[in-house]
Amino acid sequence: MRENRRLLLKGLLGITTMATAMTAMPRLAMAKWSKAFDSSSVDDALDDLYGTTELTTDDTITLKIPEIAENGAVVPVTVKTKMDNVSKISIFAEKNPQPLAASFTLPEGTAPNVSVRIRLGESQIVRAVVEADGKLYTTEQEVKVTIGGCGG
């Protein structure tokens, strides 16, 4: 309760400062963060992130996500694969306003096994994309959402 109130107050205070900051701030430090996150379609996001939309379906990728998510605000996702030379893993929620949820860059030595919690606005297909040896592999799962996670 207290936390919620604090967040709300912080948010309200932030409005003015943010407006100025956003116009004045050069996008320098954000350079690495891909504009794919602003794309409203999966294909555009894929193109921005990888420069291609060509995906090979591969069911050896494990996409662990509940089939029925009671609360769309917090849906746990785990993506893992036994493939070698995995450099990137990304997660798309196809019907969210901006489908690309997260993109993980994994240097050598880091396991191709990542977990995160995402929001789902409505029932939809969640897609995992794995980049290994420069090629893109994908798997998907439909998730039914009882309460959407983007309202408020």
Next chain:
Amino acid sequence: MKIKAKIRRNMAVVKALAKHPMETGLRKDKKTDKLIPAKFIKELVCKHGDKVVYHADFGRSVSKNPYVAFSFAGAKKGDSIAMTWTDSDEETLTVEAVIK
């Protein structure tokens, strides 16, 4: 940010919970009917010494108070890791943890 790191089967298993509102910019304030400005973590990086072992980029679809888990090789018990997030306002937070 709460971080737990443990050695399991020669890998350092890291679990982290960042406290952050992760506002999408699409949500309306119920009282004022105005949009709540976006404020969300864009980058979460984990370093082991000088080496970046994990780099996550987030969009607006990541839940409030993001939780992540991952594992990497080449670390031992007692090593330190440092995790840093940067949000859409360029605010950053770095938290260190010792691998158990």
